Amino acid sequence: MPRETPFHERTRALCETYRWKDWSGYHAACSYGLSPDREYNAIRQGAAMIDVTPLFKYDISGPDAGAFLARLLVRDVRKLKPGRMSYLCWCDADGKVIDDGTCARLSEETYRLTSAAPAMHWLHRHARAFDVAIRDCSDSIAALALQGPTSRELLRQVCDADMDALRFFGLTETTFAGGGKGWLSRTGYTGDLGYELWVDNDNALGLYDALLDTGKDYGAVPVGLDALDISRVEAGFILRGIDYIGANDAMIDAQKSSPFELGLGWTVKLNREETFIGKDALTREKNSGSRWALVGLDIDWLALEALYAHHDLPTQVPHCAWRSGIPIYHDGRQVGRATSGSWSPMLKKNLALATVEQNAAAPGTELLIEWTVEWSREMVPATVIKTPFFDPERKRA
Amino acid sequence: MSKHYDSIIIGGGHNGLACAAYLAKAGRKVLVLERRHVLGGAAVSEQVYPGFTYSVCSYVVSLLRPQIIRDLELPKHGLEILPLECSFAPAHEGPGLVRWPCADTTRREIARYSAQDADRYPEFGREMAKMARFLKPIIDNPAPDPTSLRPKAWRHMLKLARPFKNIDERKLHDFMKMMTMSSVDFLDEWFESDILKAPMAVSGIIGTYLGVRSPGTAYVLLHHYMGEIDGAMRAWGLSKGGTGQISMAIARAAESYGVEIRTETSVERVLMRGDEAYGVVLEGGDELHAKTVVSSLEPRLTFFGLVGRKALPEDFCDELDRYRLRGSSGKVNLALDSLPEFKCRPGDGLHMRGDIAIAPSIAYLEKAYDQAKYGQFSERPYINIVIPSLTDPSVAPPGKHVMSCFVQYAPYHLAEGPEAWPSKREAFGDAVVDTLEEFAPGLKDRILHRQVLTPWDMEKDFGLTEGNIFHGELSLEQLAFLRPVAGWAHYRTPIQKLWMCGSGTHPGGGVMGAPGWLAAQTMLKERAV
CATH class of the missing domain: 3.50.50.60 (FAD/NAD(P)-binding domain)
Structure with a gap:
């Protein structure tokens, strides 16, 4: 049975729709209101309070912490200064992605790794040669994402951090109003100006109340996973288990992906002297080329309109993001699949993330995506476009 | 050069x-x-009062x-x-009516006034949306001219008439009725409760010098079912x-x-x-x-x-x-110190995040029109309110709000002549605020700044001849x-x-x-x- 996050006492009362789902063994609200519109708008116009406690969190400390993580991860996190954070992934020995997440350097010898799937075994298995302590704080630290254009001004009112000094992918320890001490990072999964707040479980409710109360003046509202999903598609962020299968969850090799195939090649630093897990395989793939590529698709609206008109229907797009695999065709054969997509309220485009063969991945390539109207399977043109789809200046500000 | x-x-x-x-x-x-x-x-958006951005004239899209x-x-x-989330019609007695983007919640809301109306409401929406689809090609093409004898004009007509080919005769009858009836007569064929009909009927008279019982106003209702946001028909929104x-x-x-x-x-x-x-x-x-x-x-x-x-x-x-220009509406923009509270539905809930229509009954609207007919502004006018700062915090400082009020009737042709407007501007503004105060007591004390636009001002400042917004x-x-x-x-x-x-x-x-x-x-x- 899924358990409750430390924010549950509040979110349960607020989630009047009773629409919940299981996220890594926790009850997670899909949407607090009847449609995700208002919550989506909080992400893009106000401040969205999203309970992201179900993320897995590991604190790795000790004299070898940096060396250990450098061995494990595709980038050398020793290059991070204390108070900096990085997005990255980690691979198996074959260079296939196990998971993606963030790594923060809390202090000289302490790092915090977040992951979508449990990683305790993987961490321990490789830690034997290093002088490190690994602490699984997944269940003891409550995490709340505060995302949206007003989040910075709101946080000025509820914590004592120097908000102007906290840059993109920076983090700092701070005292929250009503929430005791915790960490504040300038990160998120929405592609907007935003933060993530990390506090001990005991401090979760106090923090939530303070944000909700002060947040009234800043358009802050609780936001569920449905709205988050729309924003992460717009931001072009992939999701483990949806857009790719973690190497240790795959049944067959064909289900695995390399970082290059997931558009995460930029996180892989091959020009390091020391080895890291998967380095040889990744070096080989870098030289010989990858089979797949993760691309953004802009599904042709006029063609969609024509398709619906043919059935005498007005054009309809799903209210929420979708995440069912949909075949993609090029030159008369299937070349891949779209793995998630959404109508973008910001860009007024019908977007999808897809994995396609390399030769169909160049921006501007015209592909076909399957689209079902009135139980009839049809094809609609979709153009490969660059991600992130939505990339406002304030994202990095 | x-x-x-x-x-x-x-x-x-x-x-x-x-x-x-x-x-x-x-x-x-x-x-x-x-x-x-x-x-x-x-x-246009302007900061008439520092820190508060008003959509001075047009306010929804x-x-x-x-x-x-x-x-x-x-x-x-x-x-x-940004989509407007609901439509709220406050009432003097009872809870008023909110139409939500959820069919069942809306059905229960309407059922407080009429169980039959509650059931018919979604049916009405579907019928209107169907009819609106016939009109859509007409707004997306140059106007067809049925009086022309040129073959090109006829080809154009036939193209635009294509959506009508699948329409059954009864629908065509409804359509013809709509083109000639008054808003109220048309709505009477569907509904019995005033609180539902009144805010709907006004869609037919926005920007005209007509009343909700004037013939020919019904079809303008359709305009309101033609709107679309993100592929969702009949959706209204605000511009950030x-x-x-x-x-x-x-x-x-x-x-x-x-x-x-x-x-x-x-x-x-x-x-x-x-x-x-x-x-x-x-x-x-x-x-x-x-x-x-x-x-x-x-x-x-x-x-x-x-x-x-x-x-x-x-x-x-x-x-x-x-x-015919003969503007009939005004605009009052308010900067508020805090969110207003409606007597019929207290609290700072979701019901204020859509449009709010001060149109408690058909009689109220007719009375408002009666005064306008004889060259006076309505003492108790129809007011369409939005509070954009609730969905778009960028238009007001934290905790403060902007309240945009479209007001009808404010006839350009006052009995004393349109030149009399400048001397009546504040009295008109007072009538609007007094009306609002009856529904939202305490509003007056929250007002930090008030901008009143009469049809005269719209003509002089915005080139809207006779103050006609269209x-x-x-x-x-x-x-x-x-x-x-x-x-x-x-x-x-x-x-x-x-x-x-x-x-x-x-x-x-x-x-x-x-x-x-x-x-x-x-x-x-x-x-x-």
């Missing part, structure tokens, strides 16, 4: 800018001239054509449309940063195609050689020349103001004289092939090389952008520029 332009567009409202953008996108050299210091015309958003890549240029941001997004798109835009530049008159336009004279005497001149101004202002009666055919002048009433006899004048509905004018592209042309007013877009398409197609 005189630069030569392919087109000079008079007026930097959203239609002028859209026309300019399309012409420039097709490679033409275009100059836009705007009299005011800000772009947007009546689709629904019919902005999706193809314009796509073609001009408006999201890239800053356009953001106020309605002016729509104009600004179009302006930025236009500039990206090379359009030159000059603000604080008044046009004195259109330059003519015989019956052909070749440029404009600016206030101060400077001349600018162009192959074509396009006016986005209200037609009477264009022809009587910038061209002059002498240069125009008598018949055309007669028609223009008869063109550049001419959207009544049947002034629409489609009759707009603005029969025979001149395709953006051409009796003056060669002078074109029209404003809301006074087909398909009319509202923040649609369609007149500007269609005018540009027509000019390009006919190789006029």
